[in-house]
């Protein structure tokens with residue numbers, strides 16, 4: 292493929308709610324994600340990461356600027372974009388009253404995978420996510436880590452060229468987190484897939500991402516490899532230092548991007564798992 296996996300040019304998104312002042316969630320953002328790259332979108336709560344992802348995956352209409360996925364403009368060819376993409380959202384995307392297998396089959400049908408191929412494809416992604424033995428149990432009996440792996444299986448069943456993960460390991464214990472990281476790595480190695488992820492875990496971004504975009508208040512504040520970003524902040528700087536450097540005063544603001552609200556988010560997600 293010649294084109295970049297994702298090309299974002301001068302993207303701006305304004306939320307307008309009645310009785311509230313317009314809120315600029317994404318503010319003149321431009322960046323590209325190369326084919327085969329693992330790219331991280333980082334930034335404090337409210338920085339605009341999820342809004343950017345929802346614009347890329349066609350769940351929000353583009354207002355200003357443009358987004359192309361493997362050369363397809365998301366505003367003009369949304370179905371082509373959806374066919375190329377797997378998405379694991381922040382919110383739970385499984386149906387707890389169905390078995391693991393039924394959850395993946397449901398996605399296979401949504402993606403119009405032909406009936407004769409469906410069973411083999413579903414089995415393959417369940418196997419890859421080490422869910423074969425528990426595939427016929429209700430998803431309501433799964434642990435938080437298994438739920439995340441089931442969501443990855445759903446997102447992979449149409450063999451996407453671009454996998455988009457919105458906080459893939461939030462609320463998981465360290466062992467379950469390691470397992471998700473391992474699976475993301477394995478998928479990249481086996482399929483050369485492009486991965487775009489958001490996370491609040493700096494260790495995760497450092498280990499998985501080839502390049503990272505730091506966002507703050509809708510704008511791009513830094514872009515580079517984890518090592519480049521660390522070097523630019525200072526000798527022996529960690530990615531957490533980089534995060535603090537660019538998030539600045541926002542980390543003390545509990546109403547929007549504060550660390551306290553990040554912790555609250557993790558606690559909430561922990562209960563979901």
Ligand SMILES: Nc1ncnc2c1ncn2[C@@H]1O[C@H](COP(=O)(O)OP(=O)(O)OP(=O)(O)O)[C@@H](O)[C@H]1O
Pocket residue numbers: 306307308314315316334335336337338339340341342343
């Ligand atoms: N549907 C909406 N209506 C109004 N404002 C919204 C809506 N969705 C998001 N926002 C606002 O847009 C801003 C960016 O939100 P977004 O969810 O993109 O941030 P984020 O970086 O993903 O944050 P988090 O790390 O908490 O997931 C926030 O101020 C948020 O309150």
